[in-house]
């Protein structure tokens with residue numbers, strides 16, 4: 001049985017690197033990423049599970065880091081936007097008007113990245129189901145949908 | 161940010177979880193089982209819930225299994241909704257769970273956490289009400305098995321410190337026809353202002369969420385559904401059997417909800433009768 005008192009030393013594997021940190025057991029993963037590790041890509045917006053601006057990948061699955069405790073995810077693989085480099089989805093967002101103010105973008109990109117990995121050939125219904133987890137107040141979503149399609153095309157062409 | 165502190169423990173067996181709960185409750189006032197954490201953390205941020213100790217049940221293999229055993233399928237209480245959806249063991253479960261929250265949240269929300277949620281919706285209970293599900297509950301005196309419908313009355317009637325371990329459903333429900341009607345105020349991802357599930361197997365059965373302050377089903381409503389009366393008469397009779405006052409809130413007036421409910425019963429009934 002594992003037990004942590006109010007303050008605990010844990011080790012987190014973020015973007016492929018192990019880090020030992022002192023955290024409060026009540027600290028959310030989002031708070032630890034932003035305030036202890038300086039990884040501010042994930043945003044603290046609603047902190048209520050509604051908006052998806054805090055999305056990170058946990059063992060390849062998108063999760064909302066505002067509703068997870070850091071102590072829960074010890075030893076698991078966490079990917080934040082800072083760990084994503086030169087991917088098709090990032091390029092597609094740049095080239096297809098996938099963002100305007102950019103506040104929601106890290107969450108959308110990570111969610112879309114996980115979607116492309118899990119379902120390289122997903123239909124529109126699956127795309128919609130996944131992307132509905134994130135809210136964008138600027139783009140009207142068309143640029144985001146276009147970016148996802150473009151990234152899928154780039155990936156398909158790359159693997160031919 | 162959560163502005164108060166708590167201890168966190170992660171037991172690896174059901175016995176450890178229950179005995180920790182009992183022992184810690186002697187010292188601390190507020191001990192909570194913790195599953196997906198989505199409700200506990202969002203409530204904690206607003207001080208709608210406070211805890212001295214939380215007991216995370218996700219490392220307990222019994223609470224994490226999805227297993228076929230004889231003629232039943234067993235779903236551990238700490239399985240996430242997406243883990244159950246992806247296995248697609250029973251189409252009814254898959255369909256209902258896909259309507260709950262959003263895809264990313266369903267990677268954390270668990271079956272047990274939804275059943276024990278303090279909010280009024282608890283949509284995961286609807287298929288359990290319709291499929292004669294059984295549950296196992298662990299407490300001070302060991303593990304007991306209960307019929308879901310005999311222990312769920314507005315909420316799950318378990319004692320303080322009892323842990324929902326798993327849910328099991330007979331495999332024969334796999335082929336049963338069903339109709340889901342879920343209405344939200346705006347968009348697609350939201351709590352329902354009405355959710356009706358109707359199942360056809362040896363007659364029709366219905367279960368509801370979003371209509372009252374709790375999810376419900378009733379033998380009397382099921383009897384009317386199978387009474388072979390004129391459909392308008394049937395709907396009026398059902399309206400008189402709703403076990404409470406239809407909700408009115410900022411998302412829908414009671415009048416609008418009642419209209420949606422009548423329409424939903426008509427569509428589901430027609431759909432399943434034709435089948």
Ligand SMILES: Cc1cc2nc3c(=O)[nH]c(=O)nc-3n(C[C@H](O)[C@H](O)[C@H](O)COP(=O)(O)OP(=O)(O)OC[C@H]3O[C@@H](n4cnc5c(N)ncnc54)[C@H](O)[C@@H]3O)c2cc1C
Pocket residue numbers: 048049050192193194195196197198199200201202217237238259260261262265268269270271272273274275276277278279281282283284322323324325350351352
């Ligand atoms: C933005 C958002 C939208 C949502 N939309 C919907 C929706 O449309 N419909 C819907 O039904 N739900 C919806 N939910 C989910 C719901 O409100 C709860 O957050 C969720 O069901 C809780 O599940 P959990 O596993 O995270 O539970 P937790 O937060 O871990 O626990 C919830 C409660 O259950 C108790 N508990 C947990 N597991 C057990 C167990 N095994 N035995 C005994 N007690 C236990 C805990 O002590 C706690 O009191 C939504 C949630 C969010 C954040």
Ligand code: FES
Pocket residue numbers: 043044045046047048049050051052053054055064065066067
């Ligand atoms: S900040 Fe986490 S969902 Fe909005």
Ligand code: FES
Pocket residue numbers: 098099100101102103104105135136137138139
């Ligand atoms: S680009 Fe501004 S919120 Fe999405």
